[in-house]
Amino acid sequence: MTPLPLADRYARFRDAVFSGVAEHLPGFAEPMTELQLQSLWFSGSFGSEFTTTDGRTVRIADFGEWNSGAGPDFSGCAIVIDGQTVRGDIELDSDARDWERHTHGANKHFNHVVLHLFLNAPEERFFTRTSEHHDVPQVLLQAAMLPEGITPRTRLASARMGRCALPLREMEASSVQSIIESAAQHRLDLKSRRLHRSVAAHGREQAVYQALAQTLGYRRNQQPFAILAQRLPLKKITRLDAAKREAWLFGVSGFLEGVRSEDTEPATRSYLRQLWSEWWKLRSGMGRWLDGHQLLRWQLSAIRPGNHPQRRLGALAALLRSWSAIITPLADATRWSQAAWRESLLSLSHEFWDTHYTLLAEASEKPLALIGETRVQEMLANVAYPLLVPERTRLWAEYLELPALLDNQKVRRAVLRLFGDAPRGRDFTKKLHHQQGLLQIYEDFCLEDDSACADCPFPERLKEWS
Numbered sequence: 001m002t003p004l005p006l007a008d009r010y011a012r013f014r015d016a017v018f019s020g021v022a023e024h025l026p027g028f029a030e031p032m033t034e035l036q037l038q039s040l041w042f043s044g045s046f047g048s049e050f051t052t053t054d055g056r057t058v059r060i061a062d063f064g065e066w067n068s069g070a071g072p073d074f075s076g077c078a079i080v081i082d083g084q085t086v087r088g089d090i091e092l093d094s095d096a097r098d099w100e101r102h103t104h105g106a107n108k109h110f111n112h113v114v115l116h117l118f119l120n121a122p123e124e125r126f127f128t129r130t131s132e133h134h135d136v137p138q139v140l141l142q143a144a145m146l147p148e149g150i151t152p153r154t155r156l157a158s159a160r161m162g163r164c165a166l167p168l169r170e171m172e173a174s175s176v177q178s179i180i181e182s183a184a185q186h187r188l189d190l191k192s193r194r195l196h197r198s199v200a201a202h203g204r205e206q207a208v209y210q211a212l213a214q215t216l217g218y219r220r221n222q223q224p225f226a227i228l229a230q231r232l233p234l235k236k237i238t239r240l241d242a243a244k245r246e247a248w249l250f251g252v253s254g255f256l257e258g259v260r261s262e263d264t265e266p267a268t269r270s271y272l273r274q275l276w277s278e279w280w281k282l283r284s285g286m287g288r289w290l291d292g293h294q295l296l297r298w299q300l301s302a303i304r305p306g307n308h309p310q311r312r313l314g315a316l317a318a319l320l321r322s323w324s325a326i327i328t329p330l331a332d333a334t335r336w337s338q339a340a341w342r343e344s345l346l347s348l349s350h351e352f353w354d355t356h357y358t359l360l361a362e363a364s365e366k367p368l369a370l371i372g373e374t375r376v377q378e379m380l381a382n383v384a385y386p387l388l389v390p391e392r393t394r395l396w397a398e399y400l401e402l403p404a405l406l407d408n409q410k411v412r413r414a415v416l417r418l419f420g421d422a423p424r425g426r427d428f429t430k431k432l433h434h435q436q437g438l439l440q441i442y443e444d445f446c447l448e449d450d451s452a453c454a455d456c457p458f459p460e461r462l463k464e465w466s
């Protein structure tokens with residue numbers, strides 16, 4: 001991959017600003033559940049090479065698959081340790097002692113565990129032993145292993161004009177454009193690094209599929225969409241015909257469980273019958289995913305009907321039917337065509353979801369776009385260009401031309417803090433890269449500041465950028 005010079009310039013500027021002021025380490029921006037950690041692990045976000053607690057190097061040759069039955073979290077994995085490839089299962093716990101607390105050491109289902117991962121460990125040495133008295137290699141996972149910005153930051157800085165608004169007003173417009181563009185490229189570079197870790201762990205197609213699914217989850221349901229795409233990987237799901245594939249998607253999502261046929265209209269009843277005719281055969285083997293802490297937690301409150309995850313899952317099903325058209329322009333940066341890709345996404349259609357918001361809603365009078373312009377824009381910003389720009393840097397010029405379609409609270413907050421009510425604020429929000437650059441500056445400076453701007457180094461250091 002080719003290094004991106006503007007991204008590098010912004011990173012050096014930011015890190016110089018923070019040197020001696022605060023430690024700028026990647027990490028968990030917010031507390032995470034075990035399910036979220038498992039998803040991060042499986043996506044390859046922690047990397048694939050580690051040092052065990054007894055000092056040996058271990059490489060993950062195959063991340064395996066999420067286990068839907070009794071036993072460890074991941075099965076069918078392969079690790080390379082002491083020069084030997086060892087196949088078996090992987091277990092991830094919040095704390096090393098969970099192995100004994102949850103009696104895994106006495107459970108024969110855990111006898112094939114080849115690697116025990118955890119985030120916390122006691123001070124005294126703790127051993128992971130199976131019921132057959134095998135000593136299992138251990139790896140302590142740390143937040144610092146994760147690429148920067150891996151977890152979205154939901155905190156908001158206060159809504160008021162910041163101390164940097166005055167110097168930003170007085171700066172040459174070209175210098176303001178330059179810092180925003182550089183911050184945008186840095187943001188794209190971070191997304192690219194995260195996506196390419198996933199490519200390294202699972203291959204290009206699976207990484208793209210997972211990233212697109214995540215984008216369909218919007219902000220609040222990204223995690224369940226990512227886990228769904230991990231539990232039902234392409235290699236498994238594209239082998240199925242469309243009806244079976246859809247039954248798996250809706251069944252594993254948990255959406256079929258709470259819907260009573262008698263509460264639905266005739267068209268939905270017939271669709272449900274079609275899904276259940278496949279799902280009932282599979283359901284018993286997936287019990288682990290439909291219960292307790294392994295159940296996907298969908299955020300359904302304050303969601304617009306058009307963004308409901310059931311409808312977005314319908315869009316994912318349609319996207320998988322047209323998978324070849326979706327992946328071909330991304331398979332190789334020299335074959336990229338924004339127009340063709342955009343058209344493939346905008347023309348997706350589904351006989352049920354074209355006219356339904358949810359499984360319980362009545363049919364709409366007119367067909368609704370399954371994937372609209374704004375979602376395509378998000379997919380371009382979060383999947384296509386982060387994948388392709390480092391492979392073909394001339395695509396950066398194409399990225400710079402993308403208009404800003406998404407209006408969100410974070411962008412509005414960033415504009416208010418950095419520009420106040422100056423007209424300049426409007427000039428620098430017209431393009432997608434403007435928004436992305438402002439968000440990056442906002443996250444790097446405003447969200448790091450606890451002094452109501454008083455100690456923020458950004459305003460003084462701006463003149464060095466000029």
Ligand code: SF4
Nearest residue numbers: 162164445446453456
């Ligand atoms: S925290 Fe820094 S970057 Fe954010 S508004 Fe205040 S001065 Fe500007």
